[in-house]
Amino acid sequence: MPLYCNQGHKNRNGSRFCTECGELLWLSAGEVLEKRYRLVRQLAAGGFGRTYLAENLHRFNERCVLKEFAPQVHGDRELAKAKELFEREAGALYNLTHPQLPRFLEFFQAETRDGVNCLFLAQDYIEGETYYDLLRSRGSFSENEVREFLCKLLPVLSYVHTQGVIHRDIAPDNIILRNVDQMPVLIDFGGVKQVAATVVSRFTGLGMPTLLGKQGYAPEEQMRQGKVYPSSDLYALAVTALVLLTGKEPQELYDSYNGTWQWRKEIKVSLQLEAVLQKMLAYKPGDRFSQAQEVLQALQASAPRKIPTLNISQLRTINVLGRKPDKTHNSQLQHQPTQVAPPANNTNWHLGWLRPLLVKATTLGLVAIAGTSAWVLANSVMRTPLLTPTAQESPTNTANLAAKLQKLASRRQSLQIREAFFVGLVDDSFHRQHPELNGRSLKPDTEDAALRSNWFTIAEQMLDKLEQAELSPDIRRRLGSYSQQNYVTWQQQADKGRLGNYTSDRLTKETNQKFYRLFPEERGKQLKLNTLGQIWYAIAADQVNQVKKARK
Known part of the structure; x- marks a missing residue:
């Protein structure tokens, strides 16, 4: 998009000076506006203004984003009217309060060092990468990743729409994956740009306001008629999902001659997801989902069925060989703990392990009373959902596997890492490497022997990396219990100078x-x-912790 100077001269995006009047198109880093906002660096430029990263000097140098709108109007009276119009028409955005939306802090008028009066919008700064940048750096997303992305973003759209606001500009470059909690954050509401266009049109005489929307992402009714509905945002979100899935631009996936999407020949997804996307992309607004909540429900209804968690108390009287246990055997089981520690997270691995049976141990720590007993002993050393008893395994194989588990358990215990967290960590990494398993537990037969071996390899590599991280025992013990609030607290400590010159940006960078x-x-x-x-x-x-120790 072209960039305008304060005189209304049109310049190419990225220009440093106006080609007609020589005006500096960017404000300088270090400049302070209204004795409050200190500019740090440039972030982006578009047809209606420039965006800066700034520090709020009245809030412990808290970082924020400033959007300067150009072209600007001339004269105090016209500027006051423009500001009034801006605040009135974009006021609905002030009232949006959602954890996955940047807060709109204020609209204000400021005079720059050059004596030019400008209009600015201040909002929260979201630290992270846009999905456009992620796509460029890592390539296309899997179906599971896109499903997760949609399920995390649709509640945000549902909230926005119930407040009577339409985003109008959904695309990968307007969604940020936030660093602190890996949640998608929706930025750059097109409504703000539309208001800017209206202000420009009304007070500068530069023509009618532009119909806004990103080419290829916005539906026909928005681009041609300027009409927007909640389903218009759902259309753009579906296009965003296609771009993430295929790694291609919308223009490469859309047949403009026939007016149809041709993405299915680029990538195969489940029939359920295909049906959801197809309905979101319907040409007529009335043929689409009318609400974001409907899309979310359709996605959740079509999600792969999860295997139910197995209650260990139900296994008290079950013999691993399939025989009905006698009273003596059952009484031995009754003396074992029957509570299974819940996972420290909400991953899709399954708690299917058995509590240990009565076993004997030698000085080496293992005696295979029977092949199945060795499996149970292995599970007593370190429970894992991937390994279950079977009579098909030879005593030698089961003893070897039990020894591997014992070795893993010893290393994990020496690092003082919680068992439930570690198993979940390894299992998550394993299933990401094997998406074809669709999250299922491994079978105990020879068919999955190679996969079980791979699980052990991943576990050993994970322990290697945890050792290489050289974390203190106290920090390792807390793995599985950290939250976003911890990081927010550390950022606040840095911003308030409690870590000396150690800034929150440096913390993120070094981490x-x-x-x-x-x-x-x-x-x-x-x-x-x-x-x-x-x-x-x-x-x-x-x-x-290291910074705090160094300051003492």
């Missing part, structure tokens, strides 16, 4: 550097808050 040295394959990918995200938080906690 990213250390994490991606350990997990380079995760760069550009979403981190689950309750698995790899826990390690990211732990590294951040360690960074903060």
Whole structure:
């Protein structure tokens, strides 16, 4: 889009000076507006203004985004009217309060160093990468990732629409994957740009306001007639999902001659997801889902069925060989703990392990009374949902597997890492490497022997990386319990100077550097808050602790 100077001269986007009057098109870093906002750096430019990263000097240098709207009007009276119109027409955005939306802080008028009066909008700064940048750095997304993305973003749209607001500009570059909690955040409401266009049209005489919407993403009724409905946003969200799935631009997926989407030849998805996307992309608004909640319900109804969690108390009288246990055997089981520790997270792995039976141990820690007993002993060393007793395994194989489990358990215990967290961490990584399993537990027969071996390899590699992270025992013990609020607290400590010159930006940068040295394959990918995200938080906690110790 072209960029206008304050005189209304049209310039190419990215220009530094106006080609007609020589006006500086960007404000300088370090400039302070209204004795409150100090500009840090440029972020972006568009047809209606420039965007800056700034610090709020009245709020402990808290970072925020400033949007300067151009072209600007001339004269105090016209500027006051423009500001009034801006606040009145965009006032609905003030009232939007959702954790996945940046807060709109204020509209204000400020005079720059050059003596030019400008209009600015201040809002929260969201630290993270846009999905457009993620797509460029890591490639296309899987169906499960896109499903998760949609399920996390649709409640935001549902909230926005119930407030009477339409976003109008949904696209990968207007959605940020927030660093602190890996949640998608919706930014850059097209309504703000539409208001800016209206102000420009009314007070500068530069013509009628432009019909806004991103080409290829916005539906026909929006681009040609300027009409928008909740279903218009759902259409743009479906196009965004296609772009993430295929890695291609909308123009490459749309047959403009026939007016049809041709994405199904690019990638195969489940019939259920295909049906949902197809309805979201209907040409007529009335043929689409009318509400975001309807899309969410359709996605959840078509989600792969999860295997129910197995209640260990139901297994008290079940013999692993399939025989009805006698009273003596049953009494032995009754003396075993019957509560299974719940997982520390909400991953899709399954709690299907058995509590240990009565076994004997040698000085080496293992005696295979029977092949099945060794499996049970292995589960007593470290429970895992991937391994279940079977009479098909030879005593030698089961003893070897039990020894592997014992070795893993010893290393995990020496690191003082919670068992439930570690098993969930490994299982999540395993299933991401094997999406063809669709989250199922492994079979105990020879068919899945190679997969079981791979699970052990991943577990050993994960322990290697946790050792290489060189975290303190206290921080490792807390793995599985970190939350977004912990990170927010550390950021606030940095912003308030409690960590000296150590800033929140530096904390994020150094945490990213250390994490991606350990997990380079995760760069550009979403981190689950309750698995790899826990390690990211732990590294951040360690960074903060080191800074605090150095200051004492």
